[in-house]
Amino acid sequence: MTNDDKLPQVPARTALRAAPLATLCLAALLAAGCAAPSHTITPEMQARAAAENPAPPKDEDFPAPDTAKWQQGAFPSLEALRSMRTGMGKDQVRQLLGFPHFSEGLGGVREWNYIFHFRTGAGPAYLTCQYMVRFNADVLTNGMYWKGPGCAELLRPAAVAARQVPPAAPAAVPERTTLGADGLFRFDGRTLADLLPEGRRRLDALADQIQRSARPVSAVRITGHTDRLGSADYNRALSLARAETVRDHLVRNGVPAQALQVEGKGETEPKVQCSQSRRAELIECLAPNRRVEIEVVAGS
Known part of the structure; x- marks a missing residue:
């Protein structure tokens, strides 16, 4: 009897069943890209x-x-x-x-x-x-x-x-907005550098509303006003400069320049009359006169 005769014999049917198992193992290796352990x-x-x-x-x-x-x-x-x-x-x-x-x-x-x-x-x-x-x-x-x-x-x-998120609804633009000059500009200021942070935020919001208006905007009229302190010529120039600064800021924020109209009326259209003798009290009383009015005209 040889050593081979002593080895257990595997039935042919068992060997046939082992072949599909080997095939499945090989398929699994292929699917995994033969990843190493x-x-x-x-x-x-x-x-x-x-x-x-x-x-x-x-x-x-x-x-x-x-x-x-x-x-x-x-x-x-x-x-x-x-x-x-x-x-x-x-x-x-x-x-x-x-x-x-x-x-x-x-x-x-x-x-x-x-x-x-x-x-x-x-x-x-x-x-x-x-x-x-x-x-x-x-x-x-x-x-x-x-x-x-x-x-x-x-x-x-x-x-x-x-x-x-659904698109934002078109904005409703107010027909007239009045911005107090004291909240827009530094004292006696008139340039873009003189705009106060809160004033910038309010102008930014207005520019956004104009651009998202539910109706087309045909014109935006910007009018500057001052109080009666100072000469008439100085106040007219100051009110115009402030209106132009507001216009320039709106243009920088995307409002079409061709739709913007500016005017400076100085002290000619006051909203309040004041007669305080102390200058500080008079300046405070006249604050509503120092303003910039913005009128938005919708197209047809």
Whole structure:
């Protein structure tokens, strides 16, 4: 009796059952891109992956969708995609995105490719994108790339907010706005540099309202006024300069210059009359006369 005769004999039926199992194991390896057993990721490895910054692929570098192993693709979680970073291992990527949809090869796989779909509304319509994940020599992600118009924008929070938040309703512009000069300008000021922070904010808000007006604006009339202190010529020049400064600020904020009209009326149209003998009290009483009036004329 030879040594071979002493070995247990495997029934033919058992050997046949083992063959499909081996095939399934091989298929699993192919699906996983033959990922090596999990290994520890160190901060030094992650730093290398973040510093590599490889050149992005061209569109022709992505595999053709009809060559995918799983051509149906998948509907991924946007939050999972937003969690993708450089320096991640294959196990971590697989947990977020699942197995790649293409047969990536057997050994040393450095690229995983996916076909992802994103709903575009309440119905069955969707947008299809390709997504590529590349790995470096440490088998950590060092680049994630999209193919398809508008695909990369899907992950930007601003783009998501723009799809979810309805557009703002057109603004209702007041027909007449009166701004006190004391709140607009520094004392005796008249230039853009003399505008006070609160005055700037109020003019910014008015410019925004004019531009978002529910009705077209044909004209914006800006009229400056002063109190009676000082000479008539000085007050007329001061009121005109302040009206021009308001005009210039509105233009800087997008209001069409051709719609703006300016005028300075000095002290000729007071809103209050005051007779205090003390100058400080008189100046305070005359404050309503120091103003800039803005009239918005809507078109037909």
